[in-house]
Amino acid sequence: MRRNLVLGASLIALCLSGSGFAQAQEAYDWSGPYFGIKGGGAIDGSSSIGPTSDYDVDGFLIGIMGGYNFQQGNLVFGLDTDSAFSGIDGSGTCGFATCTTEIDYLGTTRARVGYAMDRFLPYATGGLASALVDGSLGPFNAKSKFHLGFAVGGGLEWAITDGWSARAEYLYIDLEDESHNFGVGRATIDVSDMHVIRAGVSMNTGWIWDSILGR
Numbered sequence: 001m002r003r004n005l006v007l008g009a010s011l012i013a014l015c016l017s018g019s020g021f022a023q024a025q026e027a028y029d030w031s032g033p034y035f036g037i038k039g040g041g042a043i044d045g046s047s048s049i050g051p052t053s054d055y056d057v058d059g060f061l062i063g064i065m066g067g068y069n070f071q072q073g074n075l076v077f078g079l080d081t082d083s084a085f086s087g088i089d090g091s092g093t094c095g096f097a098t099c100t101t102e103i104d105y106l107g108t109t110r111a112r113v114g115y116a117m118d119r120f121l122p123y124a125t126g127g128l129a130s131a132l133v134d135g136s137l138g139p140f141n142a143k144s145k146f147h148l149g150f151a152v153g154g155g156l157e158w159a160i161t162d163g164w165s166a167r168a169e170y171l172y173i174d175l176e177d178e179s180h181n182f183g184v185g186r187a188t189i190d191v192s193d194m195h196v197i198r199a200g201v202s203m204n205t206g207w208i209w210d211s212i213l214g215r
Helices: 002-024 206-213
Strands: 032-049 055-072 075-094 097-115 120-137 145-159 164-181 186-204
Touching: 032 075, 032 097, 032 120, 032 164, 055 097, 055 186, 075 120, 097 145, 097 164, 097 186, 120 164, 120 186, 145 186
Parallel strands: none
Antiparallel strands: 032 055, 032 186, 055 075, 075 097, 097 120, 120 145, 145 164, 164 186
């Protein structure tokens, strides 16, 4: 009798511990909205004004990001958008004058596709890029103008806790050339081949919606 009781208690304890282990090993769910901050820099970018030779542009970025993820099995699909204050600039020689290009704002809106490995999410991304660009051609300053282009890249995100995650990502950005008015005529500013490396931290805000909806 005692032997049967000991055996039964052992089986119950094993089942409970197995259930707890399974619960502890439950895969992280990436679904839901998020909001956060990110920062980094642009390197090895190039720009030109008019028919001049290219010159380098680089600098820092800091801003906000947000988006929404949908998870189906291990696949994670999402929409990600960000807006950053930019210190990206550069200058070069335009004939007998000095040309400068400055990017005051840089933003992207991209689709993301990732493969979830529990709390790690490697992903590929691509979509639209926009920037507020101004420049100077010698003593003549151009008014700021929006440039539209594209961004493609990838990254890795890690869920630190159930509510917070961190990421590192790389983007290749090409901003289409636009015609700027310098006061003495118009010239084209082209910004291309920009390599952006940045990191960020975001908060999963799904719990806010759950509270609003009473779930």
